[in-house]
Amino acid sequence: MRTLKYAILGLINKSPSTGYDIFKEFSDSLGNFWNAKHSQIYPELKKLVEEELIKYDVVITGEVLEKKVYIITEKGKEEFKSWLCKNEEIEPTPKDIFRLRMYFLKDIPKERLLELLENQLQQRLEKISHLIEKRNAFTEVPGFGENELGDYLVLEGAIMREETTVQWLEKCIELCNER
Amino acid sequence: MRTLKYAILGLINKSPSTGYDIFKEFSDSLGNFWNAKHSQIYPELKKLVEEELIKYDVVITGEVLEKKVYIITEKGKEEFKSWLCKNEEIEPTPKDIFRLRMYFLKDIPKERLLELLENQLQQRLEKISHLIEKRNAFTEVPGFGENELGDYLVLEGAIMREETTVQWLEKCIELCNER
């Protein structure tokens, strides 16, 4: 499916980037729905150059450090946009180790079970507060056509998703506390 | 991390199963948070036998068809329960191709964008109705200690997750329709 290919192509399409820039973006906002390590990014960039979807300029930082700033080609733009407009089946539900554990909760002692649930809850709450901070950086909701709409929507989606997870965890705690 | 190992171990711990049984369970309720193809299951079963966490009896179905019914060993039970009680960091947000597309929505023509969103919405709604049917099979909410509590909780979690996705899609449609 080569999804990483299109994720990278999309980022370079937004603005010229180095491999390291792309890596950073995956730990930032994009991390809410895609990510990759640098060991996957650099070989993929090489491949994209071979396919003539991107090219690069070498830029010097400081005295000698060379970095490759990638830019998208016309061919790359076309291929990216054609991918972007494709329809798709919804994906199978993503794997989730914690839910797998909960499926087997009968074999967890009650006290331990509640500890595990509380711990997850705390971690999720912390994550939400980070996400909300990010949302606060938007002074207002972007309108259609504005650059930031994509960023805003996926951030909003991440917050909604996390809040629902919290509600689910609270429900689990409630049901496990019942007699 | 060997998560598949523990998923399989947990299933065999619940009740003796063949490889095919396990495969079926992954397409059923478990599919909401874990799955595997038979090509991954059979080699894993072999490995678990080598590790002495499970063993099997050969049972004849019909005239000649042999099937291997796996059962968990004491060692297997111990290792499974020890895994089950382990605490864990929350996982990075799962990858989601559709959200990746939405992040880049600026490059999708408005009409096409709305088509894509509506299509996702329909698929999610259908999925929800299947999940709700399954929930209806529970005549009442299982209490703590009952066998079905795990099943119920992860099903409930799946429904909540899907409903939130629908709300998010509706929000996307609304914001993309503005002005």
Added chain:
DNA sequence: ACGTGCATGTAAAGCGTTACATGATTAC
């Protein structure tokens, strides 16, 4: 001077999907 971050790569191992292969059972 030293630590953190910037910057780029390769290698090996693990995980997952698709395809290749085969054959019996059961319900219609």
Added chain:
DNA sequence: GTAATCATGTAACGCTTTACATGCACGT
């Protein structure tokens, strides 16, 4: 009879993570 399902496996490929490897730039 024939189609769907039960039943079990291997091989090849692709994607992802962890580890190996190196070195500069910049702020304090």
